[in-house]
Amino acid sequence: MLSIYDVLVHGLSNRFAWRCPTRRLVSLYCTGLSANHLEAGVGTGFFLDRAGGAELNRLVLLDINRHCLERAGRRLARFRPSLYQVNLLAPIKLDLAPFSSVGLTYVLHCLPGTMGEKLKVVDHLRPLMGKRAALFGATILGRGMAPNRAARALLDLYNAKGVFNNREDDIASLSEGLKQRFDEVEIRREGCVALFRAA
């Protein structure tokens, strides 16, 4: 799946199903990336590859899946990333100096549970964030948006297969959960996708 993930998700689904063009997500990374960045749930490393520049001098990648880490590690080798296989739903027992930015894109909609339970991931990432650090990312919503036919079909399929668990995910619960944890929260919806930044 990893070899077709970028084409399927970032090439086709973002535009035709989720109605959030990939360039919006790339732009979130261009604005949000600091020189000292942690990426949680890196997948294929698509956004860091597109948005990362020469100033990115510390990059740490986390993922539960070893194959994702290896693939993203190879793709992003120019940034000499450190890779850690971790489950974001459990406390992260890594002794790492704080980061200035943390990316969390297209991870929440995969996780089981309510939004409150999913946001435990943020509680586990927060100790790794420096004082002025920002968390940014995106997630595909399951409620409170108007999915087109393609989006409805994909939501049905992915939720049935357990690839997504986002039937109850809405922007209000995400926004509320982030506001409970951060002083500054910016959140907006583009099609079926919530894009957020919290600091």
Ligand SMILES: C[S@@+](CC[C@H](N)C(=O)[O-])C[C@H]1O[C@@H](n2cnc3c(N)ncnc32)[C@H](O)[C@@H]1O
């Ligand atoms: C849909 S992919 C998104 C990848 C990438 N962020 C992107 O937007 O292209 C979700 C990623 O989160 C990882 N992931 C899912 N559940 C996880 C967990 N509990 N802990 C750590 N990583 C997880 C998956 O292995 C996968 O790499």
